[in-house]
Structures are given as structure tokens and as C-alpha cells.
Amino acid sequence: MLITPAIVALQGIALSVAGTVLLASGFAGRILRRWDIHSGSELQLRMERQTYLISTLLGFALGAELLSLLLFVHTAESLSSQFVGAMCATGVLNVNAFGFPTLLLKIAVFFLAALWLLLNRVDNRGYDYPLVRVKYGLLMVIAPLTVAEGVVQTSYFLGLTPEVITSCCGSLFSSESKGVAAELAGLPPWPTLVLFYGMAGLILIAGLLFLRWLRLGPLFATSSLLGFGVAITAIIAFLSLYVYENPNHHCPFCLLKVGYDYVGYALYLPLFAAAALGLSAGVIAPFRRIASLQAVIPSEVRQLTALALIGFGLFYALATWLMLRSNLVLLG
Amino acid sequence: MRAFLERQRYLIDYTLAALLRRKTRNLGLLLVYTLLVFLFSSVLLLSQGLRREAATLLQDAPEVIVQRLVAGRHDLAPAAWLDRLRRIRGVSAVQGRLWGYYYDPAVKANYTLMVAPERGLAADEIVVGAALARVRQIGVGDYLGLRAANGQPLPLKITGLLESASELLSADLLLLSEAGYRALFAIPPDVYTDVALTVRNPREARTVAEKITLALPDSRPILRAEILRTYDAVFNWREGLAFLTLGALLLAFMILAWDKAAGLSAEEKREIGILKAIGWETGDILRMKLWEGALLSLTAFLAGYALAWHQVFYAGAALFGPVLKGWAVLYPELQLTPAVDMQLILVLLAVSVLPYIVATLIPIWRTATADPDAVMRG
Amino acid sequence: MIELTEVSKTFNQNQPNECRALRGVSLRLERGGVTVFKGPSGSGKTTLLTLVGCLARPTAGRIALDGRLLSNLPERFLTDVRRHTFGFVFQQFNLIRGLTVLENVMLPAYPLGRPHRELMDAAHALLDRFGLAAKATSKVEWLSGGEAQRTALARALINDPAVLIADEPTANLDSALSREVLALLAELAAQGRTVFISSHDPLVFEATQINRVIEVHDGQIAGDRRC
Numbered sequence: 001m002l003i004t005p006a007i008v009a010l011q012g013i014a015l016s017v018a019g020t021v022l023l024a025s026g027f028a029g030r031i032l033r034r035w036d037i038h039s040g041s042e043l044q045l046r047m048e049r050q051t052y053l054i055s056t057l058l059g060f061a062l063g064a065e066l067l068s069l070l071l072f073v074h075t076a077e078s079l080s081s082q083f084v085g086a087m088c089a090t091g092v093l094n095v096n097a098f099g100f101p102t103l104l105l106k107i108a109v110f111f112l113a114a115l116w117l118l119l120n121r122v123d124n125r126g127y128d129y130p131l132v133r134v135k136y137g138l139l140m141v142i143a144p145l146t147v148a149e150g151v152v153q154t155s156y157f158l159g160l161t162p163e164v165i166t167s168c169c170g171s172l173f174s175s176e177s178k179g180v181a182a183e184l185a186g187l188p189p190w191p192t193l194v195l196f197y198g199m200a201g202l203i204l205i206a207g208l209l210f211l212r213w214l215r216l217g218p219l220f221a222t223s224s225l226l227g228f229g230v231a232i233t234a235i236i237a238f239l240s241l242y243v244y245e246n247p248n249h250h251c252p253f254c255l256l257k258v259g260y261d262y263v264g265y266a267l268y269l270p271l272f273a274a275a276a277l278g279l280s281a282g283v284i285a286p287f288r289r290i291a292s293l294q295a296v297i298p299s300e301v302r303q304l305t306a307l308a309l310i311g312f313g314l315f316y317a318l319a320t321w322l323m324l325r326s327n328l329v330l331l332g
Numbered sequence: 333m334r335a336f337l338e339r340q341r342y343l344i345d346y347t348l349a350a351l352l353r354r355k356t357r358n359l360g361l362l363l364v365y366t367l368l369v370f371l372f373s374s375v376l377l378l379s380q381g382l383r384r385e386a387a388t389l390l391q392d393a394p395e396v397i398v399q400r401l402v403a404g405r406h407d408l409a410p411a412a413w414l415d416r417l418r419r420i421r422g423v424s425a426v427q428g429r430l431w432g433y434y435y436d437p438a439v440k441a442n443y444t445l446m447v448a449p450e451r452g453l454a455a456d457e458i459v460v461g462a463a464l465a466r467v468r469q470i471g472v473g474d475y476l477g478l479r480a481a482n483g484q485p486l487p488l489k490i491t492g493l494l495e496s497a498s499e500l501l502s503a504d505l506l507l508l509s510e511a512g513y514r515a516l517f518a519i520p521p522d523v524y525t526d527v528a529l530t531v532r533n534p535r536e537a538r539t540v541a542e543k544i545t546l547a548l549p550d551s552r553p554i555l556r557a558e559i560l561r562t563y564d565a566v567f568n569w570r571e572g573l574a575f576l577t578l579g580a581l582l583l584a585f586m587i588l589a590w591d592k593a594a595g596l597s598a599e600e601k602r603e604i605g606i607l608k609a610i611g612w613e614t615g616d617i618l619r620m621k622l623w624e625g626a627l628l629s630l631t632a633f634l635a636g637y638a639l640a641w642h643q644v645f646y647a648g649a650a651l652f653g654p655v656l657k658g659w660a661v662l663y664p665e666l667q668l669t670p671a672v673d674m675q676l677i678l679v680l681l682a683v684s685v686l687p688y689i690v691a692t693l694i695p696i697w698r699t700a701t702a703d704p705d706a707v708m709r710g
Numbered sequence: 711m712i713e714l715t716e717v718s719k720t721f722n723q724n725q726p727n728e729c730r731a732l733r734g735v736s737l738r739l740e741r742g743g744v745t746v747f748k749g750p751s752g753s754g755k756t757t758l759l760t761l762v763g764c765l766a767r768p769t770a771g772r773i774a775l776d777g778r779l780l781s782n783l784p785e786r787f788l789t790d791v792r793r794h795t796f797g798f799v800f801q802q803f804n805l806i807r808g809l810t811v812l813e814n815v816m817l818p819a820y821p822l823g824r825p826h827r828e829l830m831d832a833a834h835a836l837l838d839r840f841g842l843a844a845k846a847t848s849k850v851e852w853l854s855g856g857e858a859q860r861t862a863l864a865r866a867l868i869n870d871p872a873v874l875i876a877d878e879p880t881a882n883l884d885s886a887l888s889r890e891v892l893a894l895l896a897e898l899a900a901q902g903r904t905v906f907i908s909s910h911d912p913l914v915f916e917a918t919q920i921n922r923v924i925e926v927h928d929g930q931i932a933g934d935r936r937c
Contacts, residue, residue, distance in 0.1 A: 003572030005376060006675060008579075009682035016690050038782050040769045042723045048784055049701040052614050056622075056697060060689055067682060074675035081557075081564050127787045258674070335823030342820035353808040599807070606804045609765065610818040610865065611793030613786055704789070705765035707804055708756050708877055 002082070002160050006075040011157070013068040014150040017061045017109075024057040025143040028136035037128050051129075054139070055120045061146070062113035069106045072153075073253050079160070089253035098156035105149040112142045114276035115283060122284055122300055126292035134287075185250040187237040196234040200316050203227045203278075207309045211302055214285045221282025224308060228275035231315065235267070239319055242326035266318055274311025281305045340623075343616070347624045354600070361592050362632055368585050369636025369684045370643075371578055376676045377644040379571040381668030386563045390556060394427075394528035395537045397554045398544055408523035409551075416547060417527060422540045424532040428524030430513050434478060434506070439467050441504065445516075448507040455511040459492040463503035476506075481518035488512065529553075575683075582683065586691040593621075593695035601702070608704040617700035625692055629685045637680070645670045711904070712739040712762055717771030717781075719757050731757040733929040734771070739906070741872075743921035744899045747908040754929040755908045756877060762906065763875045764792035793818060797866030801878040803858045805850040805865075811837065812846040815864045822869065829868075836864040840894075856887045863894065873904045880911045892917050 027050045036044055076089035076099070086092045093099030116138055123131035203223050210220040235252045243260055244251075255264030281304035288297035351358055398417065400409040411428060418426045430447035443464060451459060458476065465471060472490055480486045494505060514521060531537050541553040596604075604617060612620075645668055703709075719732040731754045739745065739762065747755040760766045761773060764780060767788065773781040780791060797818075805814045815833045824832075837843050840860040845853065853861060859879070866874055876895060880888035888911070896919035899905045907914060915923050925933035 002568060003576070004568040005571055005575045005683070006679050008572065008575050009679045013682055013686060016686065020690070020693070037784075040767045040771075040781065042769075045767065045785075049614065052618060052701060053694070053697040056618060056693060060693060064686060067678060067686070071675065071678040071682060074678060078675055081561055082568075084557075084561075124786060127783055129784060256674075262674070334825070337823075338825060339821060339823035341826070342823070346817075346820060349809065349813075602804075603806050606800075606806060607817065609798060609800065609804070611789065611869065612818075612821050613789040615786065616821040703766070704785075705760040707800055708760050708765065708798075 002079070002157065004075070004079070006071060006078065007157050010068060010071055010075060010153065013064050013071070014146075014153050017064050017068070018146040018150045020057040021061050021139075021143050021146045024054040024061075025136075025139050027054055028139045032133065032136050035129075035132055037132075048129075055117070055124075058113060058116055058120070058139070062110065062117060065106060065110045065113055069103075069110060070256075072103065072106060073256060077253060077257065088251050090251050092160075096156060096159035098152050098159060102149065102153045102156050105145060105152060109142065109145050109149055110272070111276050111279060112138065112145065115280045116142065118277075118280040118304065119284060122287070122293065122296060125296045125300075126290065128292050130290045130292050131287060184233050184236045187233070189238045192234060192237045195230060196319075197316075199223075199227050199230040200312070203312050204309065207278075207305055210282070210285070211305055214288055214298060214301060217282040217285030217301075219282070220285075220305065221279050224275050224278025224282065227278070227312060228271065231271050231319075234319070239267075239322065242323045242328050245326055245328045247328065263318075263322065267315060267322075270311040270314040270318075274308045274315060277304050277311060278308035281308060340619075343620045343623050344627070347620055347627060350603075351624060351627065354597075357592075357597070358628070361588060362628060364585055364588060365628065365632035365684070365688065366636045366639070368578075368581060369633050369680065370639045371581065372575075372683055373637050373640035373676075373680055374643055375571060375574045375578070376679060377640055378668070379567050379574075380671075380673055380676055381644060383564060383567050384671065385668060386567075387560060390560055390563070393556050393559070395531040395556050396529040396541055396544070397429075398527040398529065398548070399552045399554065400526075400548075401550055401552050406526075406552075408519070408525060409527055411522045411524060413527055413548060413551070414524075417529060417544065420540060420543050420547065422532055422536045422543075423529050425530035427528045429526050429528050430510060430519070431525050432513075432517060434516075436468075436478075441467065443504050443506045445506050445508060445513065447510045447513045449510060451507060453491065453507070453509040453512070455509050455515070456488055457491045457509065458488045458512070459494060459507040460490055461494045461503050461505040464506060465490070465493055478516060480516050486512075486516055582687055586687050589688050589691040590695060593692040594698070596699060601699075602707075604699055604702050605704075605707045608702055609707040614700045617702075618696065621692075621696040621700060625689065625696070629688055633680070633685060636684075641670065644668060711741040711776055713737070713774045714739075714761070715772045715774075717761060717768045717773060719754075719761060719766070720769045723769070731929055732761070732768075735929070735931055737924070737931060739904075741904050742899065742902065744896060744905045744907065744919055745922040745924065746915045746920055747906065747924050747926055748910065748915045749908075749926035749932075750910055753926045755926040757929075758926060759875055759877060759906060759908050763796045763798065763873070764788045765798075793822070793869055793871075795871055795873055797869065797871040797874045799859075799862045799866050799874070799876040799879055801881050803862045803882075805853075805858060805861060807849070807851050809850065810847050811842060811850055811853070811861050814850055814861060815868055817868075818865060819868050833864070833868060836867055840864050855883055856890065859883065859887070859891055860894075863891075867898075871903075873906065874898060876905065876907045878909055878911070879907060880909065880914055885913060888913050889917075892919060895919075 027047075031047050031050065034043060035047065073089055076092040079092045080086045080088050083092055083095055086095070093103060116135065119131055119135050119138065123129060123135055206216070206220045206223040210216045232252065235255070236250050240250055240252060240255060241247055243255060243263060253264075254260065255267060256262065257264075281301050284297060284304070285301045287293055288301070398409065398413070400407045400413075409428070414426050414428055417423060432445050434443045434445050435441075436443060448459070453459070460470075460476070468476065470476060470490060472492060474490050475487045476490060478486050478488060488508065494507070508516075513519070529540070531540050537555050537557070541555060544551055544553045607617060608614075714735055714737040717732060717735045717737075718730065721729045721731060735758065747759060749755040757766075761768055764775075767783075767785075768781050771781065772779060775791065775795065780788065783791070806817065809817075812830075812833055815836060816829055819829050819832075834843070834846065837846050840863060842857060842860055842864065845857060845861075850858065850861060859882075866876075874895070879891050879895070883891065892914065895905050895907065896917075899919070899921075909915060914920075920937055923933070923935045923937065924931060925935075
């Protein structure tokens, strides 16, 4: 195992996230069993106060998860000199089987924590805590995921023994090799480009329809998630090529390097935010029939949707600009 | 939106006033917090600077170095190797290198001796590193007396000093001529310490190395990438150790932060009671307290980071220098080049601000959920 | 306007030191006028006022404000109702030391996020009205008893509440100042606000400006007299 400050820090974050979320779900468990909004008993008052703690803990977990996601990618990047054949983060994540699962778990926890906080925000505005069961049920899903993230991440770092020959992004994301990642990289540029912009159109249409008819929540949630997937695919398949101006470098992580003006941050932050907001808006909309939320949800959901559309808009605008600016000619 | 911003502004206003009203109480925590950030960022900035320095130096190093192994130990390489290596496809240049160490009892230190043919030194001329000149208190024009392998003193005239831009490696360096080197160590003319290769395409270095092991079975090719990796590993390891040591301090800090957040003075408890009674909600108090933490963290973070930056890049890194550079008599007195690194800032946030929040979350919540009717009942 | 039905409040439930501060109180409070809650300390009159003023929730029973049920609202909403409907003047004035008179008056409005300019103007207007304009920037610890009382009154009115609740407003004042405060409260009632006072000071419940006296004893209503 390697001991570097970044690894120590990442393990610390994983521990504190799992700890806080477990603590929160401990309180939540009792709330699920004993909650009675009509009671004025001291237990009920205490539990209502604990809801403040739970949402604060979850807010912390979301922030920590975001930090951890960024740090994880940067750490993988900085360790690339330690592994033969690894030239950037991709290679280091491939040193053992736990690298990419750790990353995916972090992304999943991030999205779920964001969804939870937005649900909580809406719930807090209904005078009878209408979403208590939904919210704490979701928390019971997040809790094991944070533990799994900690375990998988620990396995990953324990398995990091330098001098293992790994593939770098040149081989993992290059057209000749096999696997999901390679297939993403090997996608033909033209159809992928069409898919990419087609998705933009779909999100926009779904968003506008959703703003008009709130029952289309599932449609918008799905297209937001799908849009996120397509965007990542597009980054690997061709967007990265334009940024690196190299027809064979498909890495989605190198974008975060200083050498490319940290353009990755400008791409990923609106994309992640938009996907999280869009997903949440779609999930929250169906609860608009609850009496205490009738007045709250429509405006809240429309606001989230508008923000999600702005986020996607920023992402697509930047992506388009990057392609136009590039000297690389991929599509004759 | 406007009301939201106004609300945050009011909360910050109130928090700032409250912090200033209890200056002495908060100053202690702020100092410890700043110290923590300062120590952590000193370690990080220093090792990051050293790592970059090493990488810069190695940029000009040969892609492959070939050593001869005898009984598993490094031995002198025969001059005949040069021709055989030159014939390997992909190798563009081959140079025999002569170098070694010399122990100087006068200063109880090892010098690194290297033959520098490109400098065109005469047999009795040398160029020395700045640190070496400093310790021996000699300069250009002086003579440095070394004891040759046969026991005879060998006076060498200093004709120049190495500029200190890359002092990490040149501190104890002594450059001399091939004739001078062979005379000093009594090394026959048909051998070299090792052989440096330039490879036409650096990506092929590994293939070239494989061919060399086939052609010269008693040789050991060393790739530049491997040296870099070793450097990185050493720095990572030392940095990790220094970090674990600071872990104890971090724990103490967390306990202090918890204690400060949990042990409110009677006056402060009364204030929060009043705020709740006159219409502040639990969430408002929570936000106010989180703003307090944020302001404290921001101050400590900026102050600690700036202090560390100054310490490492402008004040010679006296603090962790010995641990991270390794122990040696001739300390390199290097000036590291400042650079901002995203990863470093993320790590720093994770080991200072994050633990602070973890330690204070629950006490803050306890404070915020005080009974609004306590003021009337009290 | 405010209706309490079979309201009870118990502290330290299911513990040896359990204390039933209110036992099944039913009460109707109308808009307007000055109502005094009278009773010895420990009688439950303060607890009753905290329930009426949405500072706490009853353990059992129902409380409704203008027909809207409040007794099972979470604290978050109760606070919201409270800060728009009720203003409080506490026995010890409970001003925050170290802050100026003006800042103390503005405090209850902070969580509402009112524009700063508007809030400052409102606070200055109240200070003018209570003759505190000259003291606006002095720290509250330098105020006399009467000035502190008037500052507390201004603070209670900053969010323009319909109801003003004063807990033992004369407890820390001499009789001249007590009369002055009563006059101020009566004036507010005359302007259309509802005023609730808790007190065990004869000076208060024998005053001419009082419209109703409710006597509380051992957590129950012992008398209800309109005057």
C-alpha cells in the first residue's frame, strides 16, 4: 500500500462520510418507527429536532463527497508516475479491479445525497413533514453505499503496489482494445456527435414539456441521467480529442489538468449539477399531489428544472466552443 | 433570492459582531487552527517543490543508463561496450560516464565527483558546487587538496562554482577532467563507471532496455522513468510519514474544536435563547453557527497557507526541510519555485476544514435546538 | 382569535421529576384589548403564554389561531407563525449585550431577510416613537431600566405583530415606570393591537386600562373576569 497525504486524506473523508451518514441513518431509523406528527410528546419534539441534525449531516456528506470525487481523480493522476505504463489517471484507476468501482460509487453517492437534500428542502416546506418516509427510506439506501464506497476505496488503495504494469488511457480508451471503455472510445465520431446534440435537443424538449406538464417528471429525470451518460460518452469519444488536439487521447480525466487550463472543471461542474438537479426535479414532481406540498412543489420543481436546463446549456455551450476552437479536424 | 442574500448578509453581520465580542475566546482556536494549516501545508508545499525540482533536473538526464553487474554488484563497464550499444537499433548516442564519491574527513562529508568532458577542464582543474565551497570556505582560484588512491595528495585548482539554481543535486558536486578522475581513483583507461544512452524515441526506451539485457547479459539498464518513480516514491513515503505524525496534532485540534463548540459560555447560551425566543428558527441559528465556522476556517486557511508559502519558498523551509530532503552534512540551500497545485489545496481542505466541521457539527446542532421558551421559563 | 381546547403541557415526561404545568385548559382569546394572566409564580401562567405565543407546543390538546390548527405544526412553521403574529417583551428585557440599541431592535427581522434600508428605517421610526432616537448607537448595557424596557418594546414591534406578549413587564421597574409602561401597552391596544400580559403585580391587574383578567392556579383556569 502507498501512503501519500492524498490517500490519507481520502481515507479520512471516506471514514467521516460513512460515519456521519450512519449516524444520520441511526436517528432516521427511530424516526421511521416512532414518527407521529400529531403527537406533542417530548419524544416527537426530540425527533423533530433530530431532523435538523440529519439534514446538516447529509449536507456535510454531500460537500465531502464532492471534495473526495475531485481529490480522488487528482490523486490517481499524480500517482501515474508510480506505475509502469500508466500515463494518467485512467491507468492508475486500472491498477486493480477496485479503481473504477470506487469512482462510480462516489458519483452515485454524490447524486443520491444531492437528491436527498433537495427532497429535504421540499419536505421542510410542507407543514406536516409529508416526505418523512420517502426521505429516510432513501437515507437507508445511501448509508450502505457510503460504507461500500469506504470498503472498495480501501481495497483499491491496499492493492496499489507500484510497478504493476497497467494500461494508460492510450490503451484503455483506444480503439484497438476491448471492454466498455474502449467501446466508448471507439464509437464513430459522426453518429456520436449526432447522438450528443440529439440528446441536447431531447433534454431541452423534455425540460420544456416538463415545465408545462409536471406529470412528465419521470421523463425529465430519465433524460437528465441519460444526458449525463451521453455527455460522458461524448467526452471520451470525441470531445477530449478536440481538447488535447490528439486523435488518440481519449482520457476524460486529463481535462482536469492545469495543462488544459482546468477546462474539465468548467465542463464537469455544470454537467454534474445539471444532472443532479434534473434528476431531483423529476423525482420530486410526483409528490405535488400531497396536500401540504401542492403550493410548494410546482414552483420549486420549475425552478430546479430551469437551473438544470441552464447547467446543461452551459455544458453544451462550452463543449461546442471547445470543438470550434480546436485545431483538430476529426470530421472531414 | 434577494431575501435569501439579505438573510445571509444579516447572519454574517451578526456572526462577525459575535466573534469580535468574544475575541480572546476565539483567538486561541484561530491560532491553533492556523498552526495546523501552516504545518500541513508546509509539508505539502515543500515536498511538492522538491518533487518538481527533481523532475526538472531529470528532464536532462539520459533516458537509459547501462551499468555492469558483477556478482550482483555495480562494477566498472568495459569501454568495448560503447560500440556494441551503439549498434542497437533506436539508440542515437552513447557516452561512457565516469563518476564516484569521495569522503572528505575535513568536513566529514561525501562529495559526488563527476567527469564533465564538455567543460574542457585541464587535468588539475575542478568546478565545485556552491554548498561544498561554502563548507570548505574556498572559492575560485583556491586549491582543494584530495588524497589520491595511492595515498599521495592531489591538489586541484578551482576554476568555477556551479550555479545554485538546481542545488538539490549539485550541492556536493565536484566536476573534474577525465585524466584527473582516473589519476585520483587509479582507474584504468579502458573502463567507465557506467554508460549513458540517448534513445531516439523516448517511448521506445523500454524496448531498447530489453534488447540491451539480451546483448549484454551482465548489464543492468536503468530507465529515467524508473529513477523518477523512485524519487516520487521516496518523497511520497516521507510526506506520508510526516503527515501521520501530524495526525496527533489534528486529533488534538478536533478535540479543542469540539470542546469550544460544545462548551458555550453562559452568556452565549443566553444569547441564543434570546434569539430563538424573538423569532429565530433552529435553521437560522444553525446557519449562523456554520457561517461562524466558515469565517474562522477561511481566515485560518488563508493565514496558514500564506505563512507556509512564505516559509517554504522564501524562508528556506527550515521546518520540515531535514525530514523531507534527507539527512546530509551538506544541506542543499535550494530556492524552490512556487506553484499552485489543485490537489494540494484539496488535500489541505480535507485535513483541516473537514475535520473542523466534523468536530463541531453535533455541538452546533445541540446549541441550535435550544428551547425557544427557555428564556421565559428561566 | 386564539382558541385553546383541553390543552396540557407536561415537562420531563415519564421521568421521576415529571411536572404537569398545565392540565386541560380550554380558553378563547379575542382580538384587541389588554388581557392579564394573573397568578403566583409556578401557577402555569407563563407556560400558558408560551403556548399561546407559539414558543412551545402543547403535550396534548389543540390550539388554533384564526381557525388554523397550530398545535401539531413543526417548530419551523410555528416559528414562522410566531414571528409574523407575536412580539415578545421578557421579564429581564433580554437584550443582547455588546450590541447597540438599534441592532437589538433589528434582530427579530434578520431571519426574514428584509431589505436593509427598509429595516433600518422601520427601526429608527420605532426608536423615535419611544423617545430612544438619541440612544440608537449606544450599547444596551448603558441603558437605564426604563430605556431598556422601551428598547425591548421596540424590538417586539419590529415585525409589526398583531399580538404583543409581555411577561411580568413591571417586575424590574419602580411604580412610576410601571405606570408608564402600562400606559404604553394600553396605547398599543388602543391602536388595534392585542396585548397579553402575565403578572402578579396588583398595580397591573388593578389598572384601569385592563379589559380582561384571567386567573391561573395549579395549571388550571381559576377565574375569568372582564372589566
